[in-house]
Amino acid sequence: xxxxxxxxxxxxxxxxxxxxxFPVVYMLAASFMPESQVNTMLDFTNExxxxxxxxxxxxxxxQYYQVxxxxxxxLDKFWNSVIMTFPTVIGQTVxxxxxxxxxxxxxxxxxDKLFFVYIILLILPLQVTLVPNYMVLENLNLLxxxxxxxxxxxxxxxxxxxxRQSIKYIPDSSIxxxxxxxxxxxxxxxxxxxxxIKGGLATLVLLTFIDNWNIVEQPLIYFEDEGMYPLSVxxxxxxxxxxxxxFACGVMFMVVPLLIFAYGHKDIDSPxxxxxx
Amino acid sequence: MKxxxxxxxxxxxxxxxxxxxxxLTYFSSTIDAMLIPNVKTTEVMRGELSEEGYYxxxxxxxxxxxxxxxxxxxxxxxxxxxWIDGDxxxxxxxxxxxxxxxxxxxxxxxxxxxxxRIIYSTSKxxxxxxxxxxxxx
Numbered sequence: 001x002x003x004x005x006x007x008x009x010x011x012x013x014x015x016x017x018x019x020x021x022f023p024v025v026y027m028l029a030a031s032f033m034p035e036s037q038v039n040t041m042l043d044f045t046n047e048x049x050x051x052x053x054x055x056x057x058x059x060x061x062x063q064y065y066q067v068x069x070x071x072x073x074x075l076d077k078f079w080n081s082v083i084m085t086f087p088t089v090i091g092q093t094v095x096x097x098x099x100x101x102x103x104x105x106x107x108x109x110x111x112d113k114l115f116f117v118y119i120i121l122l123i124l125p126l127q128v129t130l131v132p133n134y135m136v137l138e139n140l141n142l143l144x145x146x147x148x149x150x151x152x153x154x155x156x157x158x159x160x161x162x163x164r165q166s167i168k169y170i171p172d173s174s175i176x177x178x179x180x181x182x183x184x185x186x187x188x189x190x191x192x193x194x195x196x197i198k199g200g201l202a203t204l205v206l207l208t209f210i211d212n213w214n215i216v217e218q219p220l221i222y223f224e225d226e227g228m229y230p231l232s233v234x235x236x237x238x239x240x241x242x243x244x245x246x247f248a249c250g251v252m253f254m255v256v257p258l259l260i261f262a263y264g265h266k267d268i269d270s271p272x273x274x275x276x277x
Numbered sequence: 278m279k280x281x282x283x284x285x286x287x288x289x290x291x292x293x294x295x296x297x298x299x300x301l302t303y304f305s306s307t308i309d310a311m312l313i314p315n316v317k318t319t320e321v322m323r324g325e326l327s328e329e330g331y332y333x334x335x336x337x338x339x340x341x342x343x344x345x346x347x348x349x350x351x352x353x354x355x356x357x358x359x360w361i362d363g364d365x366x367x368x369x370x371x372x373x374x375x376x377x378x379x380x381x382x383x384x385x386x387x388x389x390x391x392x393x394r395i396i397y398s399t400s401k402x403x404x405x406x407x408x409x410x411x412x413x414x
Contacts, residue, residue, distance in 0.1 A: 068301045069309040075302040082295075255294055262287035 035244030063248035096159025166200030202267035
């Protein structure tokens, strides 16, 4: 009985996995189709899918050739994504780790009330803060500048809340012992706190990267120059011009997050569970 | 150990990928120009051959450099340059050879027009509707 249950459980999980993997497999397969087949397949003139094909008529690297050699503007957009994402991830990790340490282990006036304000900021949808952010950035002359996306991302409340949970479970005795040995706050932070929250940091890096790599609204609102748009925005607009290479662009866009996940996924753990690492 | 190997491989692959994309961002146009045929072009002239030289006329007779025509006998082909969507394409047109003075062919072709640019020199063999890179003389 238990064996039958397990079999059904695994079959269900495999089916769900295949459903989730299908778009990725479809994109990979379609990236090796000739442009003519892609245009035929995605012909929306009758407002419905013409067909969904997984096997190329003639496997070709034509789309990749177009993306890498003939359409350098998509490579520029890729680098816009890199320029916006990497500094945001690094900045948010550093800022969040220090702020989370302060909220979790230091006592200062109105600490808990201030943290409550951060929780409220976390709950607010992004669209609610877009207009106030725009006004602030306009006054700072940061519109049409990559910093308009990097700075709000760096000082986001999400990372602070995430890492505070990790740091909360570190015993106070280890911090007191370090204090007795003469360690200052910076030494305690770098040599006691940081090594024990590697899992939380890895989780924050991964989630922040995914969030900023797929960013769409902020560049559309804060940038007037379309040359500054990241690839995530351009992929949505690609249907107006270079439809035939949409899948190769998508694969190129997918490579970096996949590699980052492969690098860090073993270090990820839930910040809500204390660990003995 | 296996965990470290996966980390190392993904780090190396990531750095390689970014380096390749960076290289292609700057050199993709140059590499693309190297991969497609490099051609030289000249403008087609309306005219006829005569014992005194060349003279202009209003008919569909054109004077084309001998180097630009492929083929022998009474028919040949030339490649005309067309600018489409930001690229040059070579379109093959059949011509009827009427005469020659060793430097020019007098040809008749319904698909040619005065002012067309035709290819007289190419770095690689061409076929109809090939994308080409026009080298300035």
